[in-house]
Amino acid sequence: MKVLVTGTAGFIGSHVALELLRRGDEVVGFDNLNNYYDVGLKKARLARFLGHPRYTHLHADLADRDAVEAAFERHRPQRVVHLAAQAGVRYAAENPHVYVSSNVTGFLHMLEGCRRHGSEHLVFASTSSVYGANTAMPFSEHQPSEHPLTLYAATKKANEQMAHSYAHLYGIPSTGLRFFTVYGPWGRPDMALFLFTKAILAGEPVPVFNHGRHKRSFTYIDDIVAGVVRALDRVPTKDDAWRGESPDPASSGVAPYRLYNIGSRESVELLRYIEVLEQCLGRKATLQMLPLQAGDVPSTEADCSDLAHDMGYSPQFTVEEGVENFVRWYRDYYHLGAAVPARQYA
Known part of the structure; x- marks a missing residue:
């Protein structure tokens, strides 16, 4: 297939692009390489496949309507994996307009591209953050998610609803994936594992919010990629069992639309x-115990039974394996020398 993948210089997007190329697909990458974090890291991710005969890179911004339209017009992708977004939950508090421009307006441009050029399937990134104030564990796609606690989560919830409306109005099959705390090699420098590793190696205190009582469904990047690719290959249809008098948020009786959690097998304490x-x-880390931050939820736990049932999703990596792989990559990337047993990493 020819697949348009947005965010190919990003953490998840670069891994997805690489996997699609490995299996023989043609990939059109779309990324603006913004400076929210180290552009050098983004370029290094791209360098793993830039120049591949089946990869084409477009340096452009989602908020640029003409650039998105030109990408669809020129390349006519059969399917789309939309992973690009302005990342960072707390960054949104200080830069709300950036989030709406990228995550809402940019998503609208992607939907319009799919509509105007007949894309067969749109797979897009959502987040476990949409569950917000919900405390019923494990989080299920069949539960309501009407109380996001951050603007970032609100933009992702908006994406889900926008995708459903386009799926209904224009028949664009759409699958939303709610990611749960993704980590692993080539990760983002603003994420906990990256920050903790840097602080421990520098002998600096590690800030631990909620006094370490957080629990998260930490999900290794290879498991995420496996789920994304499986979702891409399964085009959703209308749900014949869906009823308007008791609407299921995870599917639709009026549109080819589906939502899935994509997380790990268990929730692990921070x-x-x-x-x-x-x-x-x-x-040994020096821990700086701090209270819960505004917008944070104490725990996340993913119910991935739908993804397992429909697509055979089965996460393979334990936290012990995943963190070890990250540390090996981190030491290699920053030329710090090996200090853990050899294990292959992506």
């Missing part, structure tokens, strides 16, 4: 996550 990191680094 202090355990740090303990595994200490073991991999061979160093």
Whole structure:
């Protein structure tokens, strides 16, 4: 297939692009390489496949309507994996307009591209953050998610609703994937594992919010990629069992539309996550215990039974394996020398 993948210089997008190329697809990458974090890291991710005979890169911004339209007009992708967005939950509090421009207006431009050029399937990134104030565990796509606690989560919830409306009005098959705390090699420098590793190696205190009582469905990048690719290959249809008098948020009786959680097998306490990191680094962390931050939820736990049932999704990596792989990559990328047993990483 020819697949348009947005965010190919990003953490998840670069891994997805690489996997699609490995299996023989043609990939059109779309990324603006903004400076929200180290552009050098983004370029290094791209360097893994830039120049591949089946890869074409477009340096453009989602908020640029003409650029998005030109991408669809010129390349006519059969399917679309939309992963680009302005990342960073707390960054949104200070830069709300950037989030709406990228995550809402940019998403509208993608939907319009799919509509105008007949794309067969749109797979787009949502987030576990949409569950917000919901405390019923594990989080299920069949539960309401009407109380997001951050603007970032609100923009992703808006994406889900916009996709459903376009699926209904124009018949664009759409699948939304709610990612749960993704980590692994080539990760984002603003994410916890990256920040913790840097601080521990520098001998600096590690800020631990909610006094370490957070629990998260930490999900290794290879498991995420496997789920994304499986979702791309399964085009949703209308749900014949759906009823308007008791509407299921995860599917639709009036549109080819589906929502799925994509997470790990278990929820792990943050202090355990740090303990595994200490073991991999061979160093003890100095923990700075802090209260819960505004917008944070104490725990996430993913119910991925629908993704398992419909697509055979089965996460393979434990936190111990995933953190070890990240540390090996981190030491290699920053030329710090090996300190953990050899294990292949992507």
